[in-house]
Amino acid sequence: MLDFNRNHFELFGLSPAFALSRESLERAYRDIQAEIHPDRFAHAGEAEQRLAMQWTARVNEAYQTLRQPFERARYLLELQGVHAMDARNTAMPADFLVQQMEWRERLEEARTAKDFAALQRMESDTRAQAERLERQLAELLDERQDYVQAAEVLRKYRFMDKLRLEIDQAMEELDTP
Amino acid sequence: MALLQIAEPGLSTAPHEHRLAVGIDLGTTNSLVATVRNGIAVVLNDEHGRPLLPSVVRYHRDGSTVVGYEAQTQASRDPHNTIVSVKRFMGRGLKDLPDATTLPYQFVDAPGMVQIKTVAGVKSPVEVSAEILKVLKARAEAALGGELIGAVITVPAYFDDAQRQATKDAARLAGLNVLRLLNEPTAAAIAYGLDNAAEGIYAVYDLGGGTFDISILRLTKGVFEVMATNGDSALGGDDFDRRIYCWMLEKSGLHAIGDHDKALLMGKAREAKEALTEHPEVRITAVLSGGELIDLALTEQAFNDMTESLVAKTLLPCRKALRDAGLRPDDVKGVVMVGGSTRIPRIQAAVGEFFGQTPLTNLDPDKVVALGAAMQANVLAGNKGQDDWLLLDVVPLSLGIETMGGLTEKIIPRNSTIPLARAQEFTTYKDGQSAMAIHVVQGERELVADCRSLARFELRGIPPMVAGAARIRVTFQVDADGLLSVTAREMSTGVESHVEVKPSYGLTDDEVARMLQDSYAHAQDDMAARNLAEAKVDGRRLAEATRNALAEDGDNLLTAEERAAIESLLQALEMALAGDDLQAVKRATDALNKGTVEFAARRMDASVKRALRGHRLEEIDV
């Protein structure tokens, strides 16, 4: 019998890997939703309605996790017993930190100068950087199975994620009169 | 020998009659009801052939009400007792209404939601909305010749939890079974998507009388996935009217004018605005109560100039929604126009410019939402097969709880697909702390004070521990209507305390019962008869669902004994349904509900397996 505790990859019939076809994930998600979404049970009995809601919530959670590179990598590491974001694992290489500080200075300058074009440039630069880290994660997790190294790359990725969020927010602020 | 008949999986073998279900657009300005007849969605008109019902309710001293056009024409005569745009007050406290002092109502600040003092007593916005819904329900039942099994009611995508809960309560009060609360833009997309068999990314731009909504949806093989939604709950056609009104005052050198004249001129402003969509210039004439004559000419150009900033203001949420969805304007394949105000040519031009394409206007912008809601109601009522479309909607605003220092900790980020459940652990900050206050909020801002407060409750009975040792797991669950429930439990000791809250603005069952009593005392109806009728509808629905489930899966998922047990519970329910004993109906329904839990679980597993099997086969084929 199917159980609620199967891992997210199994739920979608996918093999656990960082490199994952977005298309297969989306297709599996849609196929499952088509069968179990509460809208399919709007005229069913109470028990089925409740189960449909619980299952759909479960499937949505799994989908959200697998869809986002950061959450997917963190989840893969957790399946290996590695808690990458544990508060004790905070040490970062110095050169990376220096680079982060430079990014942040650039962000601050663009923000005070209300320089939208500069923010857009930062957005594409940080996206490229994030994509590089994603390629590293794929290699470390899927090919080399080097989870310690992968955890460090993931922590870098988290920094980039936060930075990109702030760039987004700065752009939104400039947009708002 | 007769051949064995094999039913297609998922298809009911028992033919059933067409179930009467409707879609209702409960608008700020206008409301509509629609249904699917012979496979086609149609709006149901009133006895004069008018599709719209102005969302206006007038109360009389004896408690009776007038709703719609008649109430609208009386608004300026009896402004205190004629409630217009009540939707703006749903789930809102007095402090949420910055313009409360300019409105002609006597507001009463009640916890959670304002109330309005009328000649017929103090009324909650929920009760006022219920009056509108009752009229639409009666219209539908007269047109369809039978009792409705349920309704899909639309809400702005940007409605928060308080506003949704209030809408659902209003439906309950009007005696409507809510099949689903559906976001207005999603409803509009259904109406468009199915007509045009569209695939790709679509934007729905909805500018009504008082609100603006923008949603970005992805349509793929019959799945409508909402990617992002945004809006401004205080921006709509009324603001355009106000600009014209101010212009009129300025042009004619008037300053302070009375309520009556104000209502008159606002009406004239609206007429002028609507006429400008057909004519390049309109003339506005009016005689005020003091005898002053107003005679002005308004050109389209002047109108466009004075409303330019309003038009620009709608593009801001568009940009935000696109950014949330990770898209650019040219990724959007079509822009669906909804709401009466999208008839304004300048709006169509600005939207066209922003998205780089001519917006879609081939469906009546007043009706699209109701039509889409009717189509969804038809599906939810079970009038169609399994291969229909599916809606994957999202929460519009982040949900979280208050942490130390008045900060919000987001538990569910905005634009997460519903239904969903998410848990987060918190801990105590004092040694021996035995209770924890949990404050649930909704909004994007960091400070709790800037977010909407949804509910407060306390988790008690935490066993004494040092600070930071307790593990309190708070679980947020959002159902398919977008409604939230929260539970908290202490995990570390195995002692489980457990609290379930219904956010504080939601009406308790007692309150709904009281309001029902009130309305029935007036309508001379019989409460007991109504309770029995409702219980029977529930019971019949369960009996039918169980019969269908047995026909589909009884043989392959149940042993002979298990099946017999369910069948005997089913029989007991059918017997109770034949009688008129309320308690017996409730007991039998309850027993069958409990008796089918395991069967339901197996059916659900089979569904998931079926979905995966289909998926794997497809993968191998490729």
Ligand SMILES: Nc1ncnc2c1ncn2[C@@H]1O[C@H](COP(=O)(O)OP(=O)(O)O)[C@@H](O)[C@H]1O
């Ligand atoms: N021809 C028109 N030109 C401009 N505005 C219009 C026109 N027809 C209706 N409207 C405006 O549309 C608004 C009502 O839109 P509607 O979609 O019914 O609102 P709601 O969703 O708030 O109930 C009003 O402000 C009305 O003046």
Ligand SMILES: [Mg+2]
């Ligand atoms: Mg509307």
